Amino acid sequence: MNSIGEDFLNQILLTNKPAHAYLFFGAENSQKEDRAKQFAAALLCREKKGCGICVSCRKIKSGNHPDFREIYPEGEKIKISQIRNLKSEARYGPLEGEWKVFILYKSQVFTEEAGQSLLKILEEPDPGIVFILTAPSPTSILPTLASRCQWVSIQPSDQSEDKRDLSWNKFIKEIPENFLKFSGSHFEVFEKTALLEDYQENKEILFRFLMTFFRDTLVIKSGWEDGIMLKKFDASEKDAAEKLTFHEIQKKIDAVQEAQEYLNHSGNFRLVIENLLWKLKS
Ligand SMILES: [Zn+2]
Known part of the structure; x- marks a missing residue:
């Protein structure tokens, strides 16, 4: 299997030990949003690969997986009310498996207070909760948020795989x-x-x-x-x-x-x- 396509992301799936927060970043054409969603699906998948056929994968496809949430800006910004909702949902932890994943798209448009509010959860994460932020670059989001995430640089998908020696x-x-x-x-x-x-x-x-x-x-x-x-x-x-x-x-x-x-x-x-x-x- 190689649906994520990057050695170290596959490694995380293999060991099933994700970090509490990731920042997927890259240029407009990097499809970082798709990659974030693929990674989330693989993490929640029964087969740990985004098989597309297990119960979890099918629920994600149909948009009703209780442990998978996508947060988009409301209008121009990601607002404090959205982070409050997220917090109350995160408190319950995963409902069906080991992980509950929140993807926050366009994290460069957090309002200041929404960013501060999210920071508090990133500092004291609830067990089983994984956050994935997407943004054009690590310096486009609040530095305090950026420093709490593991960074995943996403390149356009025709890039060749790493060859280590x-x-x-x-x-x-x-x-x-x-x-x-x-x-x-x-x-x-x-x-x-x-x-x-x-x-x-x-x-x-x-x-x-x-x-x-x-x-x-x-x-x-x-x-x-x-x-x-x-x-x-x-x-x-x-x-x-x-x-x-x-x-x-x-x-x-x-x-x-x-x-x-x-x-x-x-x-x-x-x-x-x-x-x-x-x-x-x-
Ligand atoms: Zn699956």
Whole structure:
């Protein structure tokens, strides 16, 4: 089965241990809403894959699964009254299976008070409740909400699957040294870009790593150190959290996402990565 199509989402389904909250983000054409719904359906599915034929899948299809809720903006905004309804429903927990999933589409249009209200549930989640927020980018939603979610970057579906290998894993381990802390001479940028070119096929892993790294930095800066995901890199992340302001971290997150989107529109790898390196240099 591969209905979700991303290794790490499949992994979550396999272990059946979802996080309390996810942020699915990506450009307009990324179909992040569909992917969020597929993931929710797979999580609730009896077969853990969105089989389309079990009782749960059929209820989702017909729009009457009691543990699956989709929340859209009412008019222009997601309003406090909608979050209040959500809260009273979340309190009962799942009715039919292990999980109850709420998808909040267009999370960039929360009103301030609705956002604050949702934050309270994300900080003290009820067992069995999973939230999926969708938005164009992590920096398009309230930073406090973004830092409470696991980030899932959604690319247009014709992107090739990741191909992991050992040398790539070694390379990833060296990213904080190689990529984030470089001194910034022209020569060094060329050198590093050339090195990265060998790994073009695995660029999604690089981007996911960088996104998660800066997400963690944001999490540390919000004072929620238990929420970090790349525990192996916590020293580098703490270092970055100390040196950078919220605004600077957000700009780096935007730079990573922008680079990823350029490459999806067949931008020149070398130019895009060089440009990204300069932007990441503090
Ligand atoms: Zn099913």
